[in-house]
Amino acid sequence: MDPSLSSLWSPISGGITSPRGFKASGIRSNLKPSGNLDLALLLAPNDSICAGTFTQSSIRAACVDLCKNRLHQNNGRVRSVLINSGQANACVGDRGLIDTLKAIEAVAKKLCLTPSEVLMCSTGVIGQPIPMDNLLDGIDNLVEHLNENGGNSAAQAILTTDLIDKQIAFEAFLGDRRVRIGGMAKGSGMIHPNMATMLGYLTCDVGIDSELWHKMIKRVVNSSFNAISVDGDTSTNDTFLAFNAGNSLENKYFEALEVGLLKTSQYLAKSIARDGEGANCLIEVHVEGTRTDDDARHIAKIICSSSLVKTAIHGKDPNWGRILAALGRSRVSFSLQDVSLWIGSYQLIQTGEPIQFERQQVTNYMKKKFSGKYLEEDSVLIRLVVGPGKCQGVAWGCDLSSQYVAINADYTT
Amino acid sequence: MDPSLSSLWSPISGGITSPRGFKASGIRSNLKPSGNLDLALLLAPNDSICAGTFTQSSIRAACVDLCKNRLHQNNGRVRSVLINSGQANACVGDRGLIDTLKAIEAVAKKLCLTPSEVLMCSTGVIGQPIPMDNLLDGIDNLVEHLNENGGNSAAQAILTTDLIDKQIAFEAFLGDRRVRIGGMAKGSGMIHPNMATMLGYLTCDVGIDSELWHKMIKRVVNSSFNAISVDGDTSTNDTFLAFNAGNSLENKYFEALEVGLLKTSQYLAKSIARDGEGANCLIEVHVEGTRTDDDARHIAKIICSSSLVKTAIHGKDPNWGRILAALGRSRVSFSLQDVSLWIGSYQLIQTGEPIQFERQQVTNYMKKKFSGKYLEEDSVLIRLVVGPGKCQGVAWGCDLSSQYVAINADYTT
Numbered sequence: 130m131d132p133s134l135s136s137l138w139s140p141i142s143g144g145i146t147s148p149r150g151f152k153a154s155g156i157r158s159n160l161k162p163s164g165n166l167d168l169a170l171l172l173a174p175n176d177s178i179c180a181g182t183f184t185q186s187s188i189r190a191a192c193v194d195l196c197k198n199r200l201h202q203n204n205g206r207v208r209s210v211l212i213n214s215g216q217a218n219a220c221v222g223d224r225g226l227i228d229t230l231k232a233i234e235a236v237a238k239k240l241c242l243t244p245s246e247v248l249m250c251s252t253g254v255i256g257q258p259i260p261m262d263n264l265l266d267g268i269d270n271l272v273e274h275l276n277e278n279g280g281n282s283a284a285q286a287i288l289t290t291d292l293i294d295k296q297i298a299f300e301a302f303l304g305d306r307r308v309r310i311g312g313m314a315k316g317s318g319m320i321h322p323n324m325a326t327m328l329g330y331l332t333c334d335v336g337i338d339s340e341l342w343h344k345m346i347k348r349v350v351n352s353s354f355n356a357i358s359v360d361g362d363t364s365t366n367d368t369f370l371a372f373n374a375g376n377s378l379e380n381k382y383f384e385a386l387e388v389g390l391l392k393t394s395q396y397l398a399k400s401i402a403r404d405g406e407g408a409n410c411l412i413e414v415h416v417e418g419t420r421t422d423d424d425a426r427h428i429a430k431i432i433c434s435s436s437l438v439k440t441a442i443h444g445k446d447p448n449w450g451r452i453l454a455a456l457g458r459s460r461v462s463f464s465l466q467d468v469s470l471w472i473g474s475y476q477l478i479q480t481g482e483p484i485q486f487e488r489q490q491v492t493n494y495m496k497k498k499f500s501g502k503y504l505e506e507d508s509v510l511i512r513l514v515v516g517p518g519k520c521q522g523v524a525w526g527c528d529l530s531s532q533y534v535a536i537n538a539d540y541t542t
Numbered sequence: 543m544d545p546s547l548s549s550l551w552s553p554i555s556g557g558i559t560s561p562r563g564f565k566a567s568g569i570r571s572n573l574k575p576s577g578n579l580d581l582a583l584l585l586a587p588n589d590s591i592c593a594g595t596f597t598q599s600s601i602r603a604a605c606v607d608l609c610k611n612r613l614h615q616n617n618g619r620v621r622s623v624l625i626n627s628g629q630a631n632a633c634v635g636d637r638g639l640i641d642t643l644k645a646i647e648a649v650a651k652k653l654c655l656t657p658s659e660v661l662m663c664s665t666g667v668i669g670q671p672i673p674m675d676n677l678l679d680g681i682d683n684l685v686e687h688l689n690e691n692g693g694n695s696a697a698q699a700i701l702t703t704d705l706i707d708k709q710i711a712f713e714a715f716l717g718d719r720r721v722r723i724g725g726m727a728k729g730s731g732m733i734h735p736n737m738a739t740m741l742g743y744l745t746c747d748v749g750i751d752s753e754l755w756h757k758m759i760k761r762v763v764n765s766s767f768n769a770i771s772v773d774g775d776t777s778t779n780d781t782f783l784a785f786n787a788g789n790s791l792e793n794k795y796f797e798a799l800e801v802g803l804l805k806t807s808q809y810l811a812k813s814i815a816r817d818g819e820g821a822n823c824l825i826e827v828h829v830e831g832t833r834t835d836d837d838a839r840h841i842a843k844i845i846c847s848s849s850l851v852k853t854a855i856h857g858k859d860p861n862w863g864r865i866l867a868a869l870g871r872s873r874v875s876f877s878l879q880d881v882s883l884w885i886g887s888y889q890l891i892q893t894g895e896p897i898q899f900e901r902q903q904v905t906n907y908m909k910k911k912f913s914g915k916y917l918e919e920d921s922v923l924i925r926l927v928v929g930p931g932k933c934q935g936v937a938w939g940c941d942l943s944s945q946y947v948a949i950n951a952d953y954t955t
Contacts (some may be wrong), residue, residue: 188870220866220878222895255863365867400783429826436849437950444951450668453633454778457601458784465601465633483669484636530951535848538857538943 134388137301139151144280144296147311148334150174150374154274155286158352160215160266161253168264169212170271171241171330177374178205178339179248180346184367189225189233190219192249193366196231201244205339208520210248210330210370211236211271213259213316217326218251221258228261237267250368252289252315252326284313287328295400299389305381309334310389314397316367317359317404321515324335326364329354329397331371335378335386346371353394356426356524357404358434360475362382369394384542392472402525403507407532412442413508418516419461425515425522428459429462432511433526443528448478448490451509463515471512547801550714551723557693557709560724561747563787568699569681573673574666579699580623581677583684585653590787591618591752593759595767596779602616603632604639605662606779608646612658616879618752621742623661623783624649624684625700626672626755627728629665632778635670641674648678651684663781665728665739666700667756678688697726700741704728708813712802716795723802727810729780730772730817735786739777742810744769744784748791748799758800759784764805769839769937771847772818783932784808816920816940820945823908825855825936826921831929832874838928839934841872846939847925853921858939860904862890865924876928884925 146153152172160167181200184192186499199207212230218225218313229249249260274282284296296313316327337345346369360364369472371390378386403411414423414432418431432438435455448472456468470478473494475486509528559566565585586592594613595607612620624645625768631638642662650657664672687695697709709726729740752757759782767782784803791799817822827845829838845851848868854861862883868882883891886907888899908922922941 141766144812185873185874186867187875188866219895220863220891220894309563348643365870441948441949443947446951450633453601453668454599457599457778460598461602462600478633480807481633483633528951529947531947533849534853534942534944537853538859538941 130384130388134385135392137385137533138299138389138392139241139301140159141298141300142290143298143311143333144313145171145311145330146277147298148309148332150334151311151332152273152277152370153279154271154276154306155279155282155284155285156267156269156271156274158212158285166282167214167285168238168271168281170209170275171283171372172275173207173332174202174371175208175373176336177372177478178337178344179207179370179372179495180205181236181368181370182347182350184364186365188220190217190250190251190366192218192229193368194444195226195229196248196368196370199245199248200256204339205342206246208242208246208249209236209240210250212250213532214258214287214289214330215253216251216259217253217366218256218259224258228251228259231261231397232264235268236272239268248370250328250366251502252328252366255365261322273413280311280313285314288314289315290316290406292370292404295397295398295404297393299393301385301389302384303378306378308378308386308389309408310393312393312397314401316401317406326366327354327401328518329369329394331390331393333371333390334375335373336375337373337377342373345390345396349387352391353398357398357402358524358526359402360431399461399525401526405527407530408527409530410445411508412439412526412528415510415512415521416515417521418514418518419520420468420518422522423521424461426524428456428513428515429460429522429524431455434525436529439526439529441471445492445495447477447495448473449483452513452535453478456513467514467516469514473510477520543797543801547798548805549800550716550798551805552714554713555698556711556712557726558584558651558724558743558745559690559693561709561722561745563747564724564785565688565690566692566696566743567684567689567696568692569684569687571684572676573626579695580627581680581684582696582699583622583649583688584696584746584785585622585688585775586785587787588621589749590621590785591755592620592783592785593618593756594781594783595760595763599778601633601778603630603664603779605631605642606781608639608642609661609781609783613659616658618662618755619660621648621655622653622903623663625663625741625793626677627702628666629664629670629672630645630666630668630779631672633669638669638951641672641701644674645677647684648681652681652943661783663741665700665741665779665780668778679894684766690723691723693946698727698785698846700728702728703819704730705817708810710809713804714798714802716791716798719791719856721791721799721802723806725806727814729814730819738756739779740767740814742782742807744803744806746784746803747788748786749788750786750790756785756801757787758803762800762803762807765804766811768841769854770815771843771937772815779870780891810863812938815940818940819949820943821940822856823941825941826923827854828923828925828934829928830926830934831880831927831931833931835933835935836934837874839937841869841874841926841928842935842937844868844872846937849942852939852942854944855908858905858908860885860890860901860908864892865926869926869928880927881929881931886923907942
């Protein structure tokens with residue numbers, strides 16, 4: 130994709146209800162002991178198309194398979210998604226599916242939709258069923274609160290152990306048309322005791338047919354949500370749903386649109402990595418010179434996931450031996466004498482051999498602090514060239530701190 | 543293999559020089575700043591056969607490829623191995639191979655062997671070449687110290703960041719024959735700043751031809767060194783070498799012999815996992831009911847490697863959701879309704895659904911302390927049945943503590 134297209138898109142305040150015609154709401158329905166918002170609803174315009182990607186885990190909540198099957202059967206024609214936080218509703222036996230169907234039926238009835246037009250996602254404690262009376266009691270209130278500024282409440286209501294909410298909206302003028310994309314997400318990796326799940330939602334006010342939309346979203350997810358790692362664990366409930374609705378767009382703008390979808394998804398994905406439990410900085414790894422983009426992304430993910438690399442970055446230690454060791458076990462073939470390595474703008478390895486560098490300068494560069502804001506400056510950049518190939522890939526992760534261990538070990542469920 | 547054969551083998555004091563005819567030595571040769579022993583030599587009897595397994599990393603020290611090629615070319619007929627600690631001699635350009643060849647030549651000359659009968663292993667800092675003058679100055683002294691009680695000095699001289707040395711010997715009477723197996727190893731995962739490498743050595747005073755020995759050792763390594771994980775990282779220098787020499791044995795005792803080889807290798811492998819930096823206990827995961835042993839071992843390794851499982855065990859938290867989540871991402875197919883799970887003797891999941899258990903009892907069971915001794919009692923046992931299959935596998939790991947992060951982050955190279 131043409132990187133200059135990225136500048137067409139400006140961040141605007143808002144989230145999933147920024148694109149025209151989308152409504153959302155988020156309420157308290159007594160699902161969480163904390164008393165925080167815990168039930169969210171998104172309603173898309175009546176011509177909407179949805180594409181989804183789901184956890185690769187073979188242990189999945191019933192709602193995940195239901196979303197997947199429904200999108201397939203309806204060729205993407207769904208209108209709404211209900212999201213509860215507090216209980217993952219996974220590993221609860223047959224009750225998981227029964228409760229999901231009951232909740233969907235109640236929402237569909239209130240919205241005057243058929244149940245097949247409604248999806249559901251759950252996030253929270255594995256092995257805990259949803260307190261269904263509380264959830265069903267909340268549906269009327271939830272639907273009544275639906276409105277075109279409801280994105281913020283929805284973004285709050287889907288959180289579990291996240292420190293900050295994760296939402297963004299971008300706007301571009303494509304020809305004479307104002308196009309908006311919005312998104313929200315939750316998750317800080319599957320890293321909290323029993324807590325699970327990355328959820329992501331995207332909305333867009335351009336109508337795109339189901340087949341093309343599915344392809345676009347699959348590419349976008351590969352370069353965003355599939356390119357982050359907090360602790361290498363996959364949840365039972367991971368789900369990303371992308372809705373579009375509205376007038377169609379001239380084909381010549383499709384590439385620019387996909388750049389916007391990618392920007393939105395990458396922002397959300399990076400927010401999840403940045404909010405990794407105990408994380409102090411975002412790690413961004415660029416790999417170039419492979420034969421396929423997948424190879425490059427695979428290497429980048431292995432480096433981002435290495436506990437040794439993550440602890441070195443936490444300790445501001447420009448420890449290139451660990452980065453090369455992670456590269457070495459990637460099972461992508463390359464020659465060491467083609468490998469060059471940079472941290473920030475500092476080159477540490479040239480064509481396979483270490484070169485002299487000012488350790489203190491690199492350490493200073495690595496002293497990034499987590500700002501929680503939409504800033505590139507808190508990323509530690511690692512760049513690797515591994516060969517003469519034309520392909521490249523990027524992945525994101527976070528440092529590994531003692532707080533990660535404390536949060537995940539010393540908290541007893 | 544028949545598990546009752548295990549009782550034939552009794553642990554005896556000693557190590558690699560316990561089997562008849564093997565000599566070793568370990569000396570100071572000013573390779574390590576600490577002044578500890580840093581150069582080791584093993585000399586096998588003149589009818590010896592050696593089999594080796596090596597790192598899967600594509601970034602390897604020159605000595606690894608040299609060992610591999612030499613064993614292949616000589617059909618296992620090598621006599622001796624030189625081991626230096628302090629420098630991995632990896633990622634140092636052409637010098638790596640040149641220095642390895644020089645060191646081997648010096649040892650061969652002093653031992654009156656051809657260079658092709660001598661191997662070399664290096665462990666220590668990646669990117670640092672060996673101070674060759676110091677190493678070469680030490681060769682005479684090293685060879686002069688070779689003796690039949692030298693196993694202990696050698697076991698000390700190969701250590702880098704290990705807290706304890708790792709050596710063991712077993713003895714069995716097979717028919718009227720006394721058979722001994724000895725071993726030593728180093729490594730606490732590739733988890734120290736810039737430090738790398740798991741090295742393992744085994745000796746046995748039964749003559750076995752090269753082809754059969756290679757097959758035995760491959761199977762044994764699969765169920766021992768390839769079944770441990772400290773932090774998921776593979777080093778540039780990982781090497782395991784197994785020597786045999788002596789009179790041959792009746793075929794009917796081969797299975798019993800292999801049980802002894804496995805016991806020795808598992809002891810060493812578990813010692814490495816137990817000595818994982820910051821580790822307080824050994825985690826032992828048994829998986830049953832798969833279609834292949836490899837599937838079972840693969841699942842067991844994924845569970846042992848999960849940061850979430852490792853931190854939960856550190857926190858004495860019987861968090862079965864994390865164990866199931868790790869199982870779910872193993873990509874081995876199974877049905878959740880076939881899955882049952884135990885921690886120690888406490889069952890937490892029966893055929894896919896959580897069952898009531900006394901949390902405090904399980905937490906008490908998990909309060910294992912690292913003893914550093916040859917004790918089974920400091921393992922936290924996790925047992926999973928995942929289906930009706932007949933196969934099974936075991937893997938070992940260690941808990942993840944704040945000390946791991948402190949050691950790997952706060953130490954600056």
